[in-house]
Amino acid sequence: MNIYDISRAAGVSIASVSRVMNGAGNVSEKTKQKVMAAIEATNYRPNAYARALGSGSMKTIGIMCSDSTDIYLANAIYYLETALRKKGYHSILCCTGYDLKNKKASLDLLRSQQVDAVIMAGSKYVELEPRNNQYIIEAAKHFPIMLINGAIEAENVYATVCDDGYGTKEAVGKLCGSGCREFIYIYSSDSLSGRNKLAGLSAGCRECGIGSASFRVVQSGKNYRDVAETLEREYRERPFDAVITSSDTTGVGAVKFALRRGLSIPEELSIVSFNNSILAESTVPELTSIDSRLKELCDRTVRSLMKLLDPGEGESTVPKCTVLRPRIVARETTRF
Structure with a gap:
């Protein structure tokens, strides 16, 4: 029939x-x-x-994420699908991994499914080598592409981002104000978001008069056990009294390190993590975390997309890039 x-x-x-x-x-x-x-x-x-x-519409939006086991991206998928459903849209999810070839293949697949638009969740979709972003620019000639926490200057590509650098800069200032003097920043992977966080850390150190000798940047595996082991090696080399991490998962590793070392939190070691996910409240002690306002990022992305897809609204009403400032949620791992 x-x-x-x-x-x-x-x-x-x-x-x-x-x-x-x-x-x-x-x-x-x-x-x-x-x-x-x-x-x-x-x-x-x-x-x-x-x-x-x-x-003239499939009422379907493609969502791309690199790793659905990542708590930040898993939450993003939930927020996006919930917001789209309220607007009468279905979604097709592609978990692409981090390989550029797979990202391109997933975008091609979504295009073949005649989706109305594509949302790319996470800064990993903005390649650090600009020419590798060309596949996104080409696809945007056929439908809107919305980036969450990433930005590309191109026609029909729109971004909603968290000012990650502002968050880490504020964290340095608050840690310094609470008496911390030896800092270490630990992260798991290189990305646009990660580089913005690092720029904010550097700016915060300059403002507080913290020299390069008192500020270390180290990379570790994503697993919290790897983080704990990396911090242990760094601490043996030279003790520190403040840890800033690129995610709450990494923050859990910092807590594990402190407990194994027998360091009192926050008296001997202060910890600030990033994203303010449920992990931040699940640790003992609870993590002070920089809230990246993920739900609002997703909701604003969907609202902007609906304006683009509704001819009555007009494309001119949608900003090319919307920036939200994060906020620090103080808990038990700091003396703020």
Whole structure:
């Protein structure tokens, strides 16, 4: 059973059936009743492609994320799908991993599914080598692309970002004000967001008069056990009294290190993590964390996208880049 069968059963044109299914106003009540009666009699369920014939929209948004096991990205997916569902849109999720080839393949797949737009969650979709972003720019010629916590200057590409550098700069200032003097920043991977965090840390150290000898930057594995081991090696080399981490997962590793070392938190060691996820409240002691305002990033992304997809709103009403400032949520791992 398809739209052609409904057309024959109702004795009306295919265009009339399409208009009824898509809620168009220019259909007589008599025609509408004929079509609805035929649909009910045949138990017909129009598929997405049939609906798209009349509306010009699949009412489907592609979502790309690099790693759905990451708590930040898992939350982003939930917030996005919830917001899209409220607007009457479905979503197709692609977990791409970090390999550029797989990212390109996933974007091609979503394009073949005739999605109305694509949302890319996480700064890992902005490649540090600009020429590697060309596949995004090319795809944006066909539908809007929304970036969460990443930005590319291109037509039909829109960004909603957290000012990560502002957050880490504020963290340095508050730690310094509470008496900390030997800092270490630990992260797991290189990204646009990570570089912004590092720039904020450097700015904070300059403002507080913390020299390079008292500020270390180290990379570790993503697993909290790797973080704890890395911090142990660094502490044996030279003790520190403040740890800033690139995520709450890394922050858990810092707490593990302190407990194994027998360091009192926050008297001997202060810790500030990033993202303010449920992990920050699940540790003992609870982590002071920089709230990246992820839910608001996702909600604003969907609101902007709806304006782009609604011809009545007009594209000019959507800013190319929306920036939100993070805020520090003080808990038990600092003396703020």
